[in-house]
Amino acid sequence: METQNYSNHKKFYAPHHFVYLPALMVLQIFGIYKAFSDDSNALTWILFSVVIFLILYLAIMVRQHYALELQDRMVRLEFKQRYFELFGQRSDEVESRLKFDQIAALRFTYDDEFKELLYRALHESISGNDIKKSIKKWRPDHHRV
Template structure:
């Protein structure tokens, strides 16, 4: 596994994030142009409407499949980090921590975790600020 840090922690699947996304955008734009040309020429538009609708459905599927996976992953991370916090402190994690803050805290090793969690609440740190504050990065190679 490659070394992970703030600059390299984002994960992209080329076939999904770049190829499929590009094909859906190009196909949608092309189908809309085709629909426009069919309407302008007073031709039958049923086929063009169907193709445009299918591409729009494809974009929605692309968006929601990613959203659902990330939401489930975030809930699992929240549970993991809550247990981690409890093991280290014998207390429940602060309810003022947002989901984004908790997700960012997963990259902190145990030495930094508690200090950063406290700072995140006190200073209302963003997820990005938390990640930038981590000195000893704990890699997460299992992100969906």
């Protein structure tokens, strides 16, 4: 497996991202084209295009929403556990001062960098993206959704 870092940490699900969604996009474009070029059935093609759009919208939003909500909860729990292991105290006050993107970015750090970048996140308000870019030794996460 390839070493994970900032430039390759995004994950795709091939059937969804490269088959299903592109097929819906093609159908959407085809429906819009036919709505303007087939005057006798324009209303049918408009309805077709609206239905395809709704299916496309739902396919993107529902898949992402459920997976991301669950992943966000797990990332927060992981942060709480890690903070407790490193500092021996609850993380409630610290967690409330961080944005989610900062918490999520910190999970790609090993313990020594975690402490340093957590300090910077709290005192310099660096963004999650800046935290990721600052990581010297990337701690991969191959189990993300």
